[in-house]
Ligand SMILES: Nc1nc2c(ncn2[C@@H]2O[C@H](COP(=O)(O)OP(=O)(O)O)[C@@H](O)[C@H]2O)c(=O)[nH]1
C-alpha cells in the first residue's frame with residue numbers, strides 16, 4: 001500500500017513536471033499576448049491601429065470619441081516588430097474595451113443615440129468590461145493607455161495596476177495624447193513612480209519609436 | 221440628501237469575498253456612500269468592478285471608488301513593508317479607508333497624495349427639470 005502511494009506520488013510529480021514542460025513549449029510557440037488596457041477613450045484602439053499600420057499595413061478596429069466604441073476583445077495575431085539592431089519580437093495584440101466602474105446609457109443618448117440603442121450599447125459595454133477583466137490573466141504583458149490630459153489619480157487605473165502587480169504581469173504605461181496642450185506626463189509619472197512611462201501621441205505618431213523600444217524590454 | 225454608511229472592518233472580516241462585495245454593493249444600491257474601514261484584497265477590487273458591471277441597469281449606473289492608504293511616506297521601512305505586504309496578501313488590510321459611492325450621486329473622487337475631493341451630482345430630478353425648462 002505504502003509502495004503504491006509512493007508510486008502515485010512520483011507519477012504526480014512527473015505529471016506536474018510534464019505539464020509544465022508542455023505548457024512552456026506551447027507558450028513559446030503561441031506568441032506573447034500583449035494586452036491593451038486603461039480607461040475608455042484613452043486611445044487603446046488608436047494605438048492598436050498605429051501598431052498594425054506600422055508593422056502590418058492595416059487597421060485593427062474602429063476608433064470613436066464616443067466612449068466604449070470597442071465592446072469586444074479584438075485580437076491581431078503574429079505581429080512582428082524589429083528594432084534598429086535587427087532584433088525581432090512577435091506577439092499577438094489584444095485590444096480590449098478597457099475597464100470602467102460606471103456606464104450610463106444616458107451618456108450615449110447625449111452623444112446622439114436613440115434611447116433603445118443607447119440601452120443596448122450600455123449593456124454591451126458592461127459585458128465588454130467584464131470580458132476585459134476576465135482576460136487579464138491571459139496576458140503576458142500589459143500596456144496601460146492613459147489620456148495624459150486627464151487626472152491619473154482615478155482609482156480604476158490604480159486598481160488595475162495594483163492587480164497586475166499582484167499577478168506579476170509586466171506593465172508598461174503609455175501617457176497618450178501628448179500632442180494636446182493640456183497633456184501632463186509629469187502628473188502621470190508622479191502618480192505611478194514605480195513604472196516606466198512612455199509619452200506618445202498614438203494619433204499623430206509622436207515618439208512611437210520610443211514606445212517600440214520599450215516594448216522590446218517588456219515583451220521579449 | 222447624501223447618506224454615508226460606515227462599515228467597520230469586523231463587519232466584513234469573516235465573510236467570503238463574494239459576500240463582502242455583495243454586501244457593499246447592496247448598500248451602494250440603496251444610494252448610500254460606503255466608507256469601509258480598511259481595504260479589500262486586490263482580487264476583490266477587480267471582482268467588485270466585475271460584479272458592478274453585472275448589476276448595472278437603468279437605475280444603477282455603477283460606482284466611483286477610491287482607496288486611501290495610511291502613511292505611505294514612511295513605508296520605506298523594510299519590516300513595515302513586509303508586514304503590510306503580508307497583511308495585504310492574507311486578509312486585505314484593516315488599515316486605510318475605502319470609499320465606494322453610487323455613480324448617480326458621486327460624479328468623481330479625486331485623490332491626490334494629500335487630499336481627497338468627492339464631487340457630487342445635483343439631484344437628478346432637478347437636473348432634468350432645469351434642462352426641460354431650458355429648452356425653447
Ligand atoms: N489628440 C489626440 N487624440 C487621440 C489620440 N489617441 C486617441 N485619440 C482620440 O481619442 C478618442 C478615443 O480613442 P480610442 O482609440 O477609440 O480610445 P479607446 O476607447 O481607448 O480605444 C478618439 O476620438 C481618438 O481619435 C492622440 O494621441 N491624440
Ligand SMILES: [Mg+2]
Pocket residue numbers: 044045046069070096097
Ligand atoms: Mg477602443
